[in-house]
Amino acid sequence: MTSMTTGSTSRADANRRRILDIALTELLRDPDASMDQIARAAGVVRRTVYGHFPSREALISTLVDEAVAALSAAHAAGREGVGDPAEAVARSVLAVWEIADRYRLLVALAQRTVTMQGIRERLAPVREASIGLLQRGLDEGLFASPLPAPALAYVHEQMLFAVMEAVNDGLLTAQEAGRCAAVTVLTAAGVPASRATELVAKLNV
Amino acid sequence: MTSMTTGSTSRADANRRRILDIALTELLRDPDASMDQIARAAGVVRRTVYGHFPSREALISTLVDEAVAALSAAHAAGREGVGDPAEAVARSVLAVWEIADRYRLLVALAQRTVTMQGIRERLAPVREASIGLLQRGLDEGLFASPLPAPALAYVHEQMLFAVMEAVNDGLLTAQEAGRCAAVTVLTAAGVPASRATELVAKLNV
DNA sequence: ACGCCGTTGCACAGTACTGTGCAAGTCGAT
DNA sequence: ATCGACTTGCACAGTACTGTGCAACGGCGT
Numbered sequence: 100m101t102s103m104t105t106g107s108t109s110r111a112d113a114n115r116r117r118i119l120d121i122a123l124t125e126l127l128r129d130p131d132a133s134m135d136q137i138a139r140a141a142g143v144v145r146r147t148v149y150g151h152f153p154s155r156e157a158l159i160s161t162l163v164d165e166a167v168a169a170l171s172a173a174h175a176a177g178r179e180g181v182g183d184p185a186e187a188v189a190r191s192v193l194a195v196w197e198i199a200d201r202y203r204l205l206v207a208l209a210q211r212t213v214t215m216q217g218i219r220e221r222l223a224p225v226r227e228a229s230i231g232l233l234q235r236g237l238d239e240g241l242f243a244s245p246l247p248a249p250a251l252a253y254v255h256e257q258m259l260f261a262v263m264e265a266v267n268d269g270l271l272t273a274q275e276a277g278r279c280a281a282v283t284v285l286t287a288a289g290v291p292a293s294r295a296t297e298l299v300a301k302l303n304v
Numbered sequence: 305m306t307s308m309t310t311g312s313t314s315r316a317d318a319n320r321r322r323i324l325d326i327a328l329t330e331l332l333r334d335p336d337a338s339m340d341q342i343a344r345a346a347g348v349v350r351r352t353v354y355g356h357f358p359s360r361e362a363l364i365s366t367l368v369d370e371a372v373a374a375l376s377a378a379h380a381a382g383r384e385g386v387g388d389p390a391e392a393v394a395r396s397v398l399a400v401w402e403i404a405d406r407y408r409l410l411v412a413l414a415q416r417t418v419t420m421q422g423i424r425e426r427l428a429p430v431r432e433a434s435i436g437l438l439q440r441g442l443d444e445g446l447f448a449s450p451l452p453a454p455a456l457a458y459v460h461e462q463m464l465f466a467v468m469e470a471v472n473d474g475l476l477t478a479q480e481a482g483r484c485a486a487v488t489v490l491t492a493a494g495v496p497a498s499r500a501t502e503l504v505a506k507l508n509v
Numbered sequence: 510a511c512g513c514c515g516t517t518g519c520a521c522a523g524t525a526c527t528g529t530g531c532a533a534g535t536c537g538a539t
Numbered sequence: 540a541t542c543g544a545c546t547t548g549c550a551c552a553g554t555a556c557t558g559t560g561c562a563a564c565g566g567c568g569t
Contacts (some may be wrong), residue, residue, distance in 0.1 A: 110536080111545055131336075133526060144547055149528065245484045250470035254488060257466035258459055265455035279450045283459060287492035292448035303492035315566085316515055338556060349517055354558070 112130055115151045119142050122248035123162055123201070134158075166202040167221045174225050185290055189281045189299050191232070194260070196277035199259060226252055236288060241288030251288060258284055320356045322346050328367055328406070333381045339363075371407040372426045378403055379430050389441035390495055394504050396465070400481035404464060406414070433459055443494065448494030454491060463489055 121141040125132045134155055138145040152158040177194030181187040229252045236242035237251075244251055260278040265271045271279060278299050285295035317488055326346040329335045343350040357363040382399030383392040431440045434457045442445035442456075449456055467485040476484060483504050490500035 111358060114545085146529090146548075147546060150545075153528090155527075201539095225468075245480075245487050245501065246470070247475060248469075251469065252473045253466040253470045253473075253475070253538080254463055254492075257462040257469075258492070261458040261462035262451075262455065264462075265451070265458045268458075270455045270458070275450075279455075279533090282450050283492060284339065286449065286494055287459075287463070287488060288489055289497040291496065292494040298452065317516080339558095340556080350557095351518075351559090352516060355515075360557075475568090 101140070102213060102261060111151075114141075114147065115207055118143065118148055118151060119162060121160075122158055126159070126162070138227075153299055164220065167225075169198050169203060170222075171196060171225050174228060175227060178228070178232065183241075184239065185285060185295075185298060186302070187232055187243050187304060188236065188288070189285060190293075192281040192284050193227075193277050193299075193302065195259070196280055199263065226256075229255060233288065241290065316356075317347075319348060319352070321354055323348065323356060324367060324370070327363060328371075331367070334426075334493070338368050355449075364509075368426065372430075372444050375400060375407060375427075376430050379433060383433070383437065386471050389437055389444065390490060391501060391507070392437055393441065393493070394490060394507060396506075397486040398482050398507065400464070404468065429463075434460060438493065442458075446495065450494075459492060460489055463492060478509055501508075 118137070118245045122132075122137045125137050125140050129136075134148055135145045138148045139237045141148070148158070152161065173194040174191050177191035178187040180191055193275075233242065233251045233255070234248040237244065238247060242251075246254065259280055262271070262276055262283065267274045268274050281299045281302075282292075283297045286292050287299070290298075308486065321340070323346045327337075327342045330342050330345050334341075339353055340350045343353045345354070349462045353363070357366065357415070377398040379396050382396035386392040386395055435453045436461070438447065438456050439453040442453060447456075449460065451487075464485055467481055467488065471478050471481045487497075488505045490503070491497050495503075
């Protein structure tokens with residue numbers, strides 16, 4: 100029996116998954132990667148990819164949806180039930196970091212003009228949460244920055260990307276990068292460097 | 305007489321300049337803008353563009369060269385003869401800011417995989433200067449960061465881009481953005497927020 | 510008026526990619 | 540062995556872009 104559909108779908112589903120995974124890494128390297136490049140990299144013929152996704156845009160859309168979902172979950176999980184804004188920021192950065200480098204595609208595609216709007220919209224909830232956190236920190240005097248919270252959120256995002264690139268270029272080990280990113284985000288928000296370091300060190304992640 | 309070449313070249317040179325200017329703004333909006341889009345935007349036929357630049361790549365290359373030259377000059381001018389690393393960083397950020405938004409193309413194209421290498425190489429001198437500055441600040445204990453100077457330079461660059469986007473999205477007025485960027489860069493490097501604000505305020509730019 | 514230089518408009522070859530159709534093949538399950 | 544779902548290979552139309560060639564046209568200086 101092996102369940103009525105599992106047998107037949109397992110192959111197809113595995114292919115679908117693999118196509119998505121490979122597409123992610125391939126688009127990461129080159130946002131303009133063609134369907135053929137992706138298909139071949141996934142060990143499959145172009146036609147097969149079209150069997151799973153009706154169009155290039157649909158494929159990418161699926162990818163973005165998955166990435167956004169994973170990021171949102173990590174971000175939310177990192178900050179849940181934490182009172183201190185500084186600690187919440189640190190925790191969410193660390194949580195996001197765990198999976199972020201897998202989804203750098205988001206950032207890479209976010210730079211592209213057209214697709215950007217869509218991603219911006221889908222990421223809005225996460226950004227809102229971030230802004231809220233930063234605003235609280237500013238209000239309570241824990242943070243100090245000439246930037247309003249929304250702009251600070253941009254800086255926050257871009258800093259994660261910068262640290263990722265530093266890791267890519269071998270300037271930083273991947274293990275310590277998360278903690279470094281967290282500390283740097285906090286310092287940029289105006290938390291004294293010593294306190295930021297101390298705070299992040301306490302979080303045994 | 306009107307000078308032997310000025311008369312004839314004025315038209316052509318003016319066209320060439322206008323093509324370059326328009327190409328910059330057009331590629332800024334869409335890094336994949338076609339030669340036709342650029343030509344039409346410049347009020348010229350595609351063929352004419354090929355009369356000035358042998359290929360798309362040559363056009364972009366010229367653009368990048370100009371941008372890099374302008375940025376380098378501004379960066380160098382900002383930090384010349386300044387002893388205090390913190391002040392030098394602040395001044396160079398402010399100086400770069402003046403022209404940076406005109407050359408956002410650099411950043412936009414830098415995100416593209418292929419072209420990135422070339423830009424990275426050409427920007428190396430500026431980056432080296434930045435790293436040196438940051439290193440000095442770290443050595444003298446003026447800055448405090450878990451990141452090594454080269455990685456901090458990445459953060460530095462990306463932060464400028466983040467502030468630019470904040471301006472684009474109307475979260476910040478363009479006038480104050482430069483000062484905000486400078487303060488934020490300094491705070492991210494570990495300079496206490498109060499001192500960073502004070503320092504930047506003193507620089508009457 | 511003449512000539513030069515830049516510009517125009519058109520046509521063309523070459524390339525690359527997307528999305529679709531269809532017949533033949535493959536592999537697991539029954 | 541046979542069915543069914545998935546995959547393959549190929550062919551095709553449609554589109555968009557790059558570079559190039561060439562004849563005609565424009566203005567500006569002499």
